[in-house]
Amino acid sequence: MSEPLLEVRDLAKRFPIGGGFLSRRPAAELRAVDGVSFSIAEGETLGLVGESGCGKSTTGKMVMRLLAPTAGRIAYAGEDVAGMTDDRTRWFRQQVQMVFQDPFSSLNPRKTVAEIVGQPIALLGEDGGDRRRLRERVFELLDMVGLDPNHANRYPHQFSGGQRQRIGIARALAVRPKLIVLDEPVSALDLSIQAQIINLLTDLQREFGLSYLFISHDLNVVEYLSHRVAVMYLGKIVEAAPAEALFRAPKHPYTQALLSAVLSEDGGSAPMVLEGEIPSPMAVPSGCRFRTRCPRAEPRCAEVEPALEPRAATHRAACHFPVS
Ligand SMILES: Nc1ncnc2c1ncn2[C@@H]1O[C@H](COP(=O)(O)OP(=O)(O)OP(=O)(O)O)[C@@H](O)[C@H]1O
Ligand SMILES: [Mg+2]
16 A cells, blocks of 8 residues: 555644643643544545544644644654645645634635635745636636635625535635545534535545545544544544444444444434543543443453554454454
């Protein structure tokens, strides 16, 4: 197999909390991302899924280089991003783009759609300073994402939520990226609109060979779009597998619980209830971080942290007692 487009190794982000100059509390540390490794091939979608606060967005921001990692390494096309020169960084910012969850706050309300979509092209000098060429490219992009190019002079508030997300996607596509980090891109949209945006993303991927890091807390959405899925819990990946295998036969009790909750929403069997609250990322449990809520936990789980290891032909799971 050829080299992956993106390779992430042992990535961590710890936020210092309190302990400031005037604070009486001792300094503490929040482990938002606690040693995460994954790769994404060209044309591939990796779904990153997990409950609120497990570190998905923080991971995405580190990949985008919006946030500096505390530890670990990110390589893009084989090149360590931390060691990139300004020139290489400019190239990286063209190659990797992001689409955000909220299509209402991520678009500048005072700019027209043509300005929003055209700005990254002009910034990178891709239009060669030619205004007519820029305008044509903007029309082409709007058409590509299913928007009427005649609406290029309208402002974001004149569009619906789904249309605004299409504008966000057009803006991301403008500089011909290869990898797009999609952070909950459909979570703010109605179900029927979600399906349209997911279909659009799938079509664009096929047409341009795009790679996606698709972040979502919604397993249904992830299943549609992802080739492979990584499940995160409290800052770590606890299971990773091709989407089909993961949904058919989860190995980690956490994945199993998440899936059973989804099935029961659809009117299937009763959900397997997860006991207790998610622990604080400022006090991650010893051993297996899921053990405090795990129906299969044994004393060993409090002592030894399970590594993310092969548990079946296609699965890796971080569990001492995986589901058979
Ligand atoms: N700048 C920050 N300073 C301190 N803590 C932070 C910061 N950013 C994120 N966190 C914490 O890090 C943890 C992971 O946050 P993150 O936003 O990555 O989660 P998430 O999986 O994207 O959640 P959601 O599904 O709600 O978007 C959370 O406990 C969050 O409160
Ligand atoms: Mg998030």
